[in-house]
Amino acid sequence: MSTVLVFTQFGGPETQEFIDRELPPPGPSQIVVEVRAAGVNPADWKIRAGQMGDHWRLPAPMGREAAGVVTAVGVDVEGISVGDEVVGLAAKGHGTFAQHTMLNAKETVLKPEELSFAEAAALPVAGATAYDVTHQIELEPGQTMLILGAGGGVGLLASQIGKVHEFTVIGVASASKQPIVESTGAAFVASGPGAADRVREIAPDGVDLLIDLVGGQALRDIAEVVRDPQNIVTTADPDTAEQLGGSGVNRTAEGMQKIIEVAQYGLVDPHIGQRFALADAQQAIAAVEGGHTTGKVILEL
Ligand SMILES: NC(=O)c1ccc[n+]([C@@H]2O[C@H](COP(=O)([O-])OP(=O)(O)OC[C@H]3O[C@@H](n4cnc5c(N)ncnc54)[C@H](OP(=O)(O)O)[C@@H]3O)[C@@H](O)[C@H]2O)c1
Numbered sequence: 569m570s571t572v573l574v575f576t577q578f579g580g581p582e583t584q585e586f587i588d589r590e591l592p593p594p595g596p597s598q599i600v601v602e603v604r605a606a607g608v609n610p611a612d613w614k615i616r617a618g619q620m621g622d623h624w625r626l627p628a629p630m631g632r633e634a635a636g637v638v639t640a641v642g643v644d645v646e647g648i649s650v651g652d653e654v655v656g657l658a659a660k661g662h663g664t665f666a667q668h669t670m671l672n673a674k675e676t677v678l679k680p681e682e683l684s685f686a687e688a689a690a691l692p693v694a695g696a697t698a699y700d701v702t703h704q705i706e707l708e709p710g711q712t713m714l715i716l717g718a719g720g721g722v723g724l725l726a727s728q729i730g731k732v733h734e735f736t737v738i739g740v741a742s743a744s745k746q747p748i749v750e751s752t753g754a755a756f757v758a759s760g761p762g763a764a765d766r767v768r769e770i771a772p773d774g775v776d777l778l779i780d781l782v783g784g785q786a787l788r789d790i791a792e793v794v795r796d797p798q799n800i801v802t803t804a805d806p807d808t809a810e811q812l813g814g815s816g817v818n819r820t821a822e823g824m825q826k827i828i829e830v831a832q833y834g835l836v837d838p839h840i841g842q843r844f845a846l847a848d849a850q851q852a853i854a855a856v857e858g859g860h861t862t863g864k865v866i867l868e869l
Pocket residue numbers: 609610611614693694697716717718719720721722723740741742745759760781782786803804817819856859860861862863
């Protein structure tokens with residue numbers, strides 16, 4: 569028996585509850601793990617709220633990513649054995665806000681010993697997305713990358729990747745996030761009215777790439793600072809980005825392995841902002857749903 573957080577219907581947080589259920593034996597390309605840490609993402613509440621389609625079977629287990637210890641593997645799984653420490657994404661129909669879960673072997677890798685379970689669990693969604701969104705349009709060293717929403721899970725990692733590539737990085741976030749955004753090597757710009765003017769004080773000729781992690785009016789208000797609107801890439805709001813001439817992020821198969829390697833070599837810090845126990849998973853989701861957390865929110869078991 570394993571405890572898992574599910575939502576019982578599409579809607580608000582009141583549809584979430586813990587249930588106990590038996591995990592089936594792993595099928596092809598599946599790995600059972602004892603969860604040690606799970607990352608919380610905006611997608612968790614967006615799926616629950618019905619913003620990402622209605623093709624989830626209810627009750628739907630919550631949580632997309634986890635790091636843990638393997639307790640069983642499917643017959644065709646190669647390179648991962650019982651007892652290994654791994655990190656990856658949940659198999660279809662399973663959730664990681666649980667004591668035990670099923671991971672998709674094709675999206676699971678061995679956890680480097682340099683990373684704690686919590687650090688590793690911060691990377692499959694936000695880290696891989698940060699990798700993909702910073703590589704979709706390649707800049708040259710010295711060119712300017714602006715990040716809207718620089719203090720969140722994707723943003724702090726995207727900023728650090730930008731610095732690894734020797735880009736000039738400008739991060740837009742709320743005032744309380746100034747120290748952490750600057751700790752990545754980025755120049756800080758306060759979000760809110762006038763943000764575009766404040767960016768222009770640092771980059772009078774505009775920026776080469778705008779990475780948007782917020783969308784909506786905040787994106788519209790700042791988009792004029794990018795020299796070529798085709799160089800707007802968003803993880804948050806493809807419709808608005810396309811209206812402005814940009815595009816949504818293209819997710820890749822290699823992003824997760826790449827960001828885990830980059831973190832393993834100490835080039836980026838996953839930046840865990842808050843840690844919760846599994847029993848407090850609903851508080852953790854509420855924190856992320858509030859839209860203003862710093863870095864990654866992690867459940868630790
Ligand atoms: N397509 C994909 O594959 C994919 C994958 C991962 C994430 N995403 C999406 O990407 C977005 C970011 O994800 P995340 O994990 O980084 O979320 P997050 O950790 O919640 O970070 C979002 C950040 O945006 C900032 N923000 C909110 N309103 C803002 C505004 N008006 N102006 C500037 N900053 C603002 C927030 O803090 P402050 O306002 O306090 O600065 C927060 O730090 C979400 O929409 C998520 O669903 C998409």
